[in-house]
Every structure is written in C-alpha cells, then in structure tokens.
Amino acid sequence: MPSSPMAPPRSFLWTRRVVLTLLTGFVLLPVYVMVSSSLKPLADVTGEFRWLPSGLTIRPYVDIWSTVPLARYFVNSLIVAGAATVCSVVIAVFAAYAVSRYDFRGKRVFTVTVLSTQMFPGILFLLPLFLLYVNIGNATGIALFGSRGGLILTYLTFSLPFSIWMLIGYFDSVPRDLDEAALVDGCGPLGALFRVVVPAAVPGIVAVAVYAFMTAWGEVLFASVMTNDATRTLAVGLQGYSTLNDVYWNQIMAASLVVSVPVVAGFLLLQRYLVAGLTAGAVK
Amino acid sequence: MTTTAVREPVRPAPPGAPRRPRPGRVRRIGLPYLLLLPALLLELLVHLVPMVIGIVMSFKELTQFYIRDWGTAPWTGLGNYQVSVDFSAPVGEALLHSFLVTVAFTLLSVGLCWLVGTAAAICMQDTFRGRGLLRALFLVPYALPVYAAVITWVFMFQHDNGLVNHVLHDQLHLTDKPSFWLIGDNSFWALLTVSVWKGWPFAFLIVMAGLQNIPRDLYEAAALDGAGVWQQIRRITLPSLRPVNQVLVLVLFLWTFNDFNTPYVLFGRAAPEAADLISVHIYQASFVTWNFGTGSAMSVLLLLFLLVVTGVYLVLTSRGRRAASDA
Numbered sequence: 001m002p003s004s005p006m007a008p009p010r011s012f013l014w015t016r017r018v019v020l021t022l023l024t025g026f027v028l029l030p031v032y033v034m035v036s037s038s039l040k041p042l043a044d045v046t047g048e049f050r051w052l053p054s055g056l057t058i059r060p061y062v063d064i065w066s067t068v069p070l071a072r073y074f075v076n077s078l079i080v081a082g083a084a085t086v087c088s089v090v091i092a093v094f095a096a097y098a099v100s101r102y103d104f105r106g107k108r109v110f111t112v113t114v115l116s117t118q119m120f121p122g123i124l125f126l127l128p129l130f131l132l133y134v135n136i137g138n139a140t141g142i143a144l145f146g147s148r149g150g151l152i153l154t155y156l157t158f159s160l161p162f163s164i165w166m167l168i169g170y171f172d173s174v175p176r177d178l179d180e181a182a183l184v185d186g187c188g189p190l191g192a193l194f195r196v197v198v199p200a201a202v203p204g205i206v207a208v209a210v211y212a213f214m215t216a217w218g219e220v221l222f223a224s225v226m227t228n229d230a231t232r233t234l235a236v237g238l239q240g241y242s243t244l245n246d247v248y249w250n251q252i253m254a255a256s257l258v259v260s261v262p263v264v265a266g267f268l269l270l271q272r273y274l275v276a277g278l279t280a281g282a283v284k
Numbered sequence: 285m286t287t288t289a290v291r292e293p294v295r296p297a298p299p300g301a302p303r304r305p306r307p308g309r310v311r312r313i314g315l316p317y318l319l320l321l322p323a324l325l326l327e328l329l330v331h332l333v334p335m336v337i338g339i340v341m342s343f344k345e346l347t348q349f350y351i352r353d354w355g356t357a358p359w360t361g362l363g364n365y366q367v368s369v370d371f372s373a374p375v376g377e378a379l380l381h382s383f384l385v386t387v388a389f390t391l392l393s394v395g396l397c398w399l400v401g402t403a404a405a406i407c408m409q410d411t412f413r414g415r416g417l418l419r420a421l422f423l424v425p426y427a428l429p430v431y432a433a434v435i436t437w438v439f440m441f442q443h444d445n446g447l448v449n450h451v452l453h454d455q456l457h458l459t460d461k462p463s464f465w466l467i468g469d470n471s472f473w474a475l476l477t478v479s480v481w482k483g484w485p486f487a488f489l490i491v492m493a494g495l496q497n498i499p500r501d502l503y504e505a506a507a508l509d510g511a512g513v514w515q516q517i518r519r520i521t522l523p524s525l526r527p528v529n530q531v532l533v534l535v536l537f538l539w540t541f542n543d544f545n546t547p548y549v550l551f552g553r554a555a556p557e558a559a560d561l562i563s564v565h566i567y568q569a570s571f572v573t574w575n576f577g578t579g580s581a582m583s584v585l586l587l588l589f590l591l592v593v594t595g596v597y598l599v600l601t602s603r604g605r606r607a608a609s610d611a
Contacts, residue, residue: 008410012513016407020418023404026481027425030436033447037439045439049450091322098319110320117331118535119590121542123566124583127576128334128341131354157330160323189315218429220545221563225571235431239549249439256432267427268420278493 038254045249060254064241067251072230073237074259080148080233081216084155088212089205092160096167097193101179111168118161122221129154130225146228154222159212166211166277170204171197207277210270217263234259335587342580357577364581375569379582381557382565386541389472389561393479394536398529400480401487406517409495419492426485434549437478441465466551471559479546483539487532494528495521530601537597538590562586 037045038060040053064070095114099107133144144150178200179192187195198205223235238259241252267274341354342364350357370376404422408415425433440447442465449462465474502520511519544563547555553572555564566586570579 008513019403019407023400024418024421027422029447030433030440030481031424033440034432034436046445048454049445049447091326094319095323098316102316104316107316110324113332114323114327117327119538119542119594120331120335121563121566121583121586121590122544123542123563123570124338124580124587125331125334126567127570127579128337129330132329132334132337153326154330157326160326164323214427214429218431218545220431220548221567224548235429238431238435249442249445252435253439256435260428260432263429264424264427267423271420271423271427275489275493275496278490279496 034253034257034260037250038257040250042248042250045253046246060248060250061258063248064251064255064258067248068237068240068255070234070237070255070258073232073234076148076227076231077217077234077259080151080155081213083148083152084159084216085209085212087152088156088159088163089209091156092163092167092208093193093198093205095160095164096171097197099164099168100171101176101189101197111165114161114164117157126221126225129222133226145226146231148231151223151226151231151233154226155216155219156212158219159208159215163208163212166208167201167204170201170277174200203273204277206270207274210267210274214263214267338580339584341577342584344577346575346577346580348574354576360577364577365585367578368581368585375578378560379565379569382560382562385472385558385560386562389476389479389559390537390540392476393483393540394533396476396480397483397487397536397540398533400484401489402491402525404484404488405491405495406521408492409521422488423485425482426489430482430545431549433482434478434546437474437481438466438550441474467556469558471551471556475547475550475559475561478550479540479543482546483536487536490528490532491525494525498524534594534597538594541590 036051036053039056039058040050041055041057041059044050044054098104099111130145133150137143137145142149144153174197179196182192182196183189218235220235223233227233227236238252238255241248241255343359343361344350344354344357345360345363346354346357367373367375368379371380408419439445443449443462446465448465449459452458453462463470465471498521502524503516506516506520542563543561544567547559547561547564548567551559551564553564553568555561555568562582566579566582569582570576
C-alpha cells in the first residue's frame with residue numbers, strides 16, 4: 001500500500017497488471033469502434049466489420065450536419081443542459097446552505113424527502129408530469145409541454161437531490177468560524193454565503209455543476225416524450241440516422257463522437273473536483 | 285491527489301448547542317425556509333405532485349378516450365391493480381416475467397459493477413506511472429452520454445456488420461453461424477454487458493473517494509505487524525469501505541432497477557422478451573397500448589416494491605453496522 005515499507009509482493013503486482021489491462025481493453029473497445037468507424041467510408045460499415053478502415057475519410061463529419069438537423073439539436077441540448085445546470089447549482093447552493101448552517105423545524109423531513117425522490121422510477125411521474133404540463137399550459141398559457149422551458153424545469157430537479165446532498169457535506173467541511181467572522185464583520189447571512197462559504201467550496205460546486213450538466217445532456221426518456229421538432233435534443237435526434245432507409249453507421253459514430261466531446265472533455269478536465277467533492281461530502 | 289485541502293472536515297456545532305442571540309432574529313428564523321423554497325417548490329412540481337396524480341390515475345380507467353380530459357375518466361377502484369397482478373392472464377403474466385428479468389438483471393449488474401469498480405479502485409490505490417491517465421480513461425464510459433455510448437454498442441452487436449460477431453464467428457470461429465444479439469435470448473447478455481460497461485466507473489469513482497478517507501497509519505501499523513498486501517486489503521480496506529458500500533450498493537440498485545435509457549436505446553421501443561426491463565415494459569404498456577391507468581398501477585406497484593426493498597436493506601445494513609461497531 002502507499003506508505004508500506006515493504007514492496008508489494010509479485011502476486012499482487014501481477015494481479016494488478018492483469019486486471020488493469022483487461023479493464024483498459026473493455027473500456028477502450030467501444031471508444032475505438034466509435035473513433036475508427038467515424039472515419040470510414042460507408043462501404044466499410046455496411047459489409048463485414050473491419051478493424052482497420054480501407055481508407056480514411058472525413059466525409060461522415062461533413063454529412064452528419066445535413067442528414068439530420070444536428071446543429072439544431074445541438075443548440076437545443078446546449079440551451080437545455082446549460083440553463084438546467086445554472087439553475088440547479090444556484091438552487092442547490094441556497095438549500096444546502098440552509099441545511100448546513102441553520103437548525104429549523106422540518107430539516108430532516110426536507111432532506112429525507114428530497115433524497116427519496118431519487119428512488120422514484122422516472123416512468124412513474126413521466127405521464128402525470130406530461131398531463132400536468134399540458135394542463136398548466138391550457139390554464140395559464142405558459143407552454144411547458146414541448147418547450148425547452150419544460151425540459152429545463154424537469155432536468156434541473158433530476159440533479160437537485162444529489163447536488164444538495166453533496167453540497168451539504170461540502171459546506172459542513174467549511175469551518176463555521178469563517179462565516180461567523182464575516183457575520184461579525186457586518187455581512188448579512190447571504191453575504192457570508194457568497195463571500196466566504198461559496199469561495200471555499202468551489203471544488204464541490206464545480207463537481208455538482210458537472211454532474212448536473214451530464215445528467216441533462218444524457219437524458220432520453222423525458223426528451224423522447226416532451227419535445228417536438230423544434231425543441232428536440234440530441235438524445236432523441238441522434239436516433240434520426242437509423243430511421244432512414246439506410247443506416248449510416250459511419251455518420252452515427254461521427255455524430256456520437258461530436259456530441260460526446262464537450263461532456264467528456266469537460267468531465268475529464270474537472271473530474272478531480274468530483275473526486276475531491278465526493279471525498280469531502282458524499283462518502284464521508 | 286488534490287484533496288488535501290478538504291481532507292479534514294470540521295463538524296458543525298451539535299444541533300443542541302446554544303447560539304448567541306443576534307439582532308433581527310425573526311428574519312433569521314424565516315431565512316432557512318426562504319432558502320429552501322425554490323428547491324421545495326420544484327420538487328413538489330416535478331416529483332411529488334405528479335406522483336400523487338399518478339397514484340390517483342392508477343385507480344381510473346384511463347384509456348385513450350379520456351386522455352384529453354383525464355379527470356372525467358371513470359373510477360375502477362382496484363381494477364387496474366387486479367389486472368396487473370393477475371398472473372394467469374396475459375397482462376399480469378408479462379408483468380411478472382418482466383419483473384423477474386429485471387431482478388436477475390439488477391442483481392448481476394450491480395454485483396459486477398461493484399466487483400469491477402472495487403477491484404480497479406484497490407489496484408489504483410498505490411501511485412504508479414500512468415495512474416492519472418488510466419483513471420481518466422476508466423471514467424470515460426461514465427462521462428459519455430448514454431445514447432452515444434449505447435448506440436456504439438448497438439453497432440457492435442449488429443448481426444452482419446458488427447464487431448462482436450466478426451470476432452466470435454469470423455476470427456475465433458466460436459459459433460457455427462453469426463448470432464443475433466439484440467433479439468432473442470442473447471439480448472439479456474448484451475444488455476448486461478452494456479450496463480456493466482456503463483455502470484462500473486461510478487462504483488470505481490465512489491470507492492476511490494472512499495479509499496482516500498482511510499488513514500494511512502492503519503496500513504503502516506499493519507505492515508509493521510507483518511501483514512501482507514492481501515491481508516491489508518481484507519482486514520483494513522474492505523471493512524473501512526463498509527459505510528461507503530452501504531450507500532453505493534443501494535444507489536446502484538435503484539438506478540439499475542429503474543434504468544430506462546440503456547434498454548430503450550439498445551432495443552428501441554419493443555424490447556425482446558429476454559431483456560424486457562420493467563421501466564420499458566411499463567412505458568410500452570402506457571404509450572404503445574395507450575392504457576395509462578394500468579401503466580400507472582404498475583408504476584405504483586414498482587414504487588412500493590422499491591420502498592420495501594430500500595427499507596429492509598437500510599434496517600439490515602444499519603443493524604449489521606451497529607453489531608460490527610459493538611464487537
């Protein structure tokens with residue numbers, strides 16, 4: 001182990017080597033298929049599978065934008081996931097601050113209720129929510145069903161419970177003396193939150209934002225029911241390549257890669273914050 | 285690691301501790317509620333109110349004729365539930381089958397995800413060259429959007445032009461003829477493979493975070509006492525991970541049991557019978573046959589089942605923990 005004075009025995013080193021090699025292969029296989037197939041001409045992906053392309057082409061990356069309106073789906077996903085993330089993080093910061101710093105009646109009820117919504121099967125409230133959005137639309141004229149707004153509202157609640165839970169742990173680890181000092185200095189409670197607690201908890205907040213964005217970017221079930229042609233997100237739009245007469249696997253792979261790059265890159269850049277946030281908050 | 289700054293959590297003052305009185309007490313009493321209000325309203329709107337509506341709907345005969353104005357649909361009492369659990373009739377039989385498939389799938393998937401994630405995290409507890417790179421690589425399946433990852437697996441599982449058949453049939457000659465992976469009995473194993481591929485990095489992530497909270501001196505002391513690496517893993521690492529595992533296994537269970545995205549992208553609307561997970565089954569019962577009353581009743585039964593399992597699990601594991609700490 002890390003600081004063990006003895007070197008680990010050979011049996012452990014070999015097991016480790018084998019386990020990590022196998023896992024690397026398992027993880028990389030689909031990634032390799034995605035990348036290599038996205039650079040193949042159509043003939044290579046319609047016939048027998050080829051490990052190596054017969055020739056490299058960037059045509060799929062050009063064609064994906066015209067086969068389906070990918071750019072529109074992309075913008076929709078960006079707006080929906082971005083707005084859901086910002087709202088979710090702000091709301092979670094407020095809620096977590098209240099739970100972490102105040103004693104009040106109903107605190108336990110609140111945390112238990114919020115966390116337990118995580119266990120609801122999405123299918124249970126999909127249909128009622130759809131009816132509710134339609135009814136709210138009929139009654140008030142606010143179009144929630146089929147609009148980006150409805151999707152934003154839905155997605156931000158998906159990431160809220162985990163975000164609040166994680167931020168409570170994170171805020172708890174910020175010494176109370178710090179915000180007490182700020183209060184004595186004449187800051188209001190919100191001043192203490194934004195000038196002291198939030199800056200000290202940036203890694204946790206970044207982690208929560210990454211999580212919220214990924215949740216919204218990848219959701220399929222509600223997107224498939226609650227969007228129309230104009231508001232369709234990538235989750236549904238990507239299936240458009242296979243409903244045509246031909247299945248353009250090279251284009252599907254290229255499009256999958258293009259829509260994955262923003263989240264994967266963001267995630268890998270910020271993953272150390274997620275691990276740090278989990279260490280400080282969730283798994284404590 | 286970059287976690288040193290947050291390693292020493294300062295516990296908040298105990299709830300009963302007296303607080304210094306400050307001016308503006310009334311505002312301060314209202315403030316926490318004000319801060320919670322947005323979260324509370326949204327949870328009510330998107331989760332709790334729809335859940336109540338769903339429960340009400342499960343007592344109604346809600347077919348397509350009433351969908352425009354669902355309030356006018358006639359009440360059927362427990363009718364929808366009777367249809368759902370009448371296991372000798374087609375609807376109930378299909379539901380029971382789907383439930384059993386989901387249970388088997390969930391047990392296997394959660395078990396494998398936990399095992400692989402824990403093994404990988406323990407292998408990477410030590411520092412070695414390339415560790416950071418490997419860690420980032422292992423998190424890729426978790427970071428990829430579900431539909432992009434699963435659609436790649438769909439391509440790999442294709443009958444004529446997929447990688448899996450190419451390797452198993454053309455290259456290794458293990459099968460007489462190319463197999464179908466996305467229909468028939470094989471679809472269960474295809475689904476399990478994709479689910480484990482997608483799910484184990486989360487277990488890896490959580491266990492890795494949990495490992496960092498184990499004090500180093502424990503290992504040093506054990507090493508001085510002559511305990512080898514394997515013994516250290518068995519006596520220190522695994523027992524220390526118990527509280528982390530308690531939450532991790534529960535979360536994995538709930539996510540896997542309720543998973544809709546993976547089977548939906550893998551198989552489309554009509555899942556093969558061998559891989560007919562309960563979420564897709566209910567989706568189909570509601571949106572393909574337009575029978576929302578029965579679909580709601582099935583969802584409520586699913587929720588009840590999850591509540592009972594979660595409750596029993598929490599009671600059992602907390603008792604186990606208490607017994608362990610008493611010993």
